[in-house]
Amino acid sequence: MSNKAGIPQGTRDFNAVTVQKRNYIFNTIRSVFELYGFQPLETPAMENLDTLMGKYGEEGDKLIFKILNNGLDNPAKQAQVTADFQKVLEGKNTKGITERALRYDLTIPFARYVAMNYGQLTLPYKRYQIQPVWRADRPQKGRYREFYQCDADVVGSQSLLNELELTSIYATAFEKLNLPVEIRINNRKILAGLAELCGGLQVMVPITVAIDKLDKIGLEKVKEELAAREISTEQIAIIEKYLSIDGSNAERIDQLKKLMQENATALKGIEELEYILENHPNKNRAEVIVDFTLARGLNYYTGTIFEIKAIGAQMGSIGGGGRYDDLTGLFGVPNVPGVGISFGVDRIYDVLEELQLFPEAVQKGTKVLFFNLGAAESKKAFELMQDLRDRGIACELYHEAAKFDKQFKYAEKKQVPHVIIIGNTELTEGTCILKNIISGGQKTISQTELASQLF
RNA sequence: GAGGGCGUAGCUCAGUUGGUUAGAGCGUCAGUUUGUGGCACUGAAGGCCGGGGGUUCGAGACCCCUCGCUCUCCCCA
Numbered sequence: 001m002s003n004k005a006g007i008p009q010g011t012r013d014f015n016a017v018t019v020q021k022r023n024y025i026f027n028t029i030r031s032v033f034e035l036y037g038f039q040p041l042e043t044p045a046m047e048n049l050d051t052l053m054g055k056y057g058e059e060g061d062k063l064i065f066k067i068l069n070n071g072l073d074n075p076a077k078q079a080q081v082t083a084d085f086q087k088v089l090e091g092k093n094t095k096g097i098t099e100r101a102l103r104y105d106l107t108i109p110f111a112r113y114v115a116m117n118y119g120q121l122t123l124p125y126k127r128y129q130i131q132p133v134w135r136a137d138r139p140q141k142g143r144y145r146e147f148y149q150c151d152a153d154v155v156g157s158q159s160l161l162n163e164l165e166l167t168s169i170y171a172t173a174f175e176k177l178n179l180p181v182e183i184r185i186n187n188r189k190i191l192a193g194l195a196e197l198c199g200g201l202q203v204m205v206p207i208t209v210a211i212d213k214l215d216k217i218g219l220e221k222v223k224e225e226l227a228a229r230e231i232s233t234e235q236i237a238i239i240e241k242y243l244s245i246d247g248s249n250a251e252r253i254d255q256l257k258k259l260m261q262e263n264a265t266a267l268k269g270i271e272e273l274e275y276i277l278e279n280h281p282n283k284n285r286a287e288v289i290v291d292f293t294l295a296r297g298l299n300y301y302t303g304t305i306f307e308i309k310a311i312g313a314q315m316g317s318i319g320g321g322g323r324y325d326d327l328t329g330l331f332g333v334p335n336v337p338g339v340g341i342s343f344g345v346d347r348i349y350d351v352l353e354e355l356q357l358f359p360e361a362v363q364k365g366t367k368v369l370f371f372n373l374g375a376a377e378s379k380k381a382f383e384l385m386q387d388l389r390d391r392g393i394a395c396e397l398y399h400e401a402a403k404f405d406k407q408f409k410y411a412e413k414k415q416v417p418h419v420i421i422i423g424n425t426e427l428t429e430g431t432c433i434l435k436n437i438i439s440g441g442q443k444t445i446s447q448t449e450l451a452s453q454l455f
Numbered sequence: 456g457a458g459g460g461c462g463u464a465g466c467u468c469a470g471u472u473g474g475u476u477a478g479a480g481c482g483u484c485a486g487u488u489u490g491u492g493g494c495a496c497u498g499a500a501g502g503c504c505g506g507g508g509g510u511u512c513g514a515g516a517c518c519c520c521u522c523g524c525u526c527u528c529c530c531c532a
Contacts (some may be wrong), residue, residue, distance in 0.1 A: 009524080059531085135531080344531095345532090348532095403490095404492070425490085
């Protein structure tokens with residue numbers, strides 16, 4: 001096996017059928033975004049490394065794909081490059097070696113864009129963005145190094161109406177995709193309140209990291225992890241109570257209120273949560289479930305957080321998002337609140353495939369194949385084919401004069417439903433044979449009749 | 456970052472305790488069949504058995520290294 005062809009780990013080629021199925025997902029989500037008044041935005045595949053570093057936590061920084069600078073082999077710069085590379089070996093980033101990176105998500109580039117164009121934007125600015133992102137992760141099931149995100153964010157508005165809209169977008173889009181999901185929501189203020197009860201905001205991150213793992217590692221392991229992070233026995237007891245909250249949404253909120261007592265931060269979070277539960281408009285389309293153990297990794301969230309779980313499929317979350325108070329502050333424009341959601345298209349694809357929920361009509365291709373039975377015949381066929389194309393019907397003429405056998409097999413493999421045969425006889429008579437590949441039936445019609453034929 | 460599994464024809468995979476010329480199905484091409492496909496039959500092409508080293512009279516198989524793919528954990532969509 002010489003020169004084996006290959007593509008980078010964690011990336012994929014998409015064949016015709018796959019692209020069509022993916023477009024079905026993209027188009028569905030895009031149409032819902034636009035229905036809710038969101039406008040498209042596209043940003044470059046690469047960003048300045050500075051823009052991305054430090055935004056996704058320590059783990060995230062390691063997963064950013066960095067782009068090597070050009071011209072490192074320039075002999076004149078050799079001493080500097082050698083010194084810079086030494087820094088890289090020590091684990092430091094340096095502009096001498098790399099100053100650009102592939103985007104890691106769509107939210108930070110969006111924040112960068114808002115900061116750069118703040119004066120020109122009509123606020124609140126509602127944008128959607130559908131583009132690939134790259135992560136230097138170890139690929140595995142449902143995890144790729146190149147994958148698409150579909151984000152919708154609103155910046156410049158504190159209003160909880162935005163949360164209602166985004167909840168509704170989730171419900172509507174997944175209903176259109178015919179995919180049953182549960183929308184889990186929580187509020188970072190509740191988690192902050194819990195942290196306040198357990199020693200202060202500085203323990204919020206370790207607490208959220210630990211409780212986020214509850215359904216994976218179980219209560220005992222979570223408690224062990226908390227203890228390892230110097231959280232006292234009484235405080236762990238509070239967290240245990242917090243985690244044991246159960247029942248319907250109303251029951252859960254009730255229990256939480258008792259636990260949180262007079263904590264103002266938590267009460268604010270609960271109030272926001274209740275508002276969304278009471279007012280979101282598409283209750284019949286998807287279930288919204290309060291999940292106090294939901295934390296989400298990204299540390300810029302400050303209010304409502306969302307996560308989407310497909311019902312009946314073995315898959316991690318297929319979407320998520322939340323509210324952030326000050327995303328653009330990192331780029332010099334403070335006090336711009338926002339809230340956003342994201343759809344994980346690649347995972348949605350895998351789930352739709354697993355549950356066989358793609359509609360038949362997604363696959364579309366050539367409708368009519370003209371047989372090629374010689375020079376004069378194919379010339380006429382070409383003419384007639386162009387008329388059909390002008391009517392918007394997808395057609396092909398077989399690429400060379402070949403035996404029937406081959407032309408039929410071509411039509412079958414490409415699942416072309418109709419073939420038109422123009423041979424010697426038909427050419428002189430001004431007719432053509434119209435054959436349905438699926439039924440096998442055929443009829444001879446005049447070439448002029450073809451213009452009114454439906455396919 | 457940690458740990459499993461797998462690399463044999465274009466694809467999916469067999470290949471016995473190590474044994475002589477490495478197989479099947481699908482696909483491709485040709486023919487049965489120069490104007491009617493799917494089916495069937497016949498035939499052909501197609502392999503440094505991922506790469507390198509070692510053990511052995513002998514390695515696709517055993518050992519070491521290496522590269523690639525895949526899955527799990529961490530983390531995430």
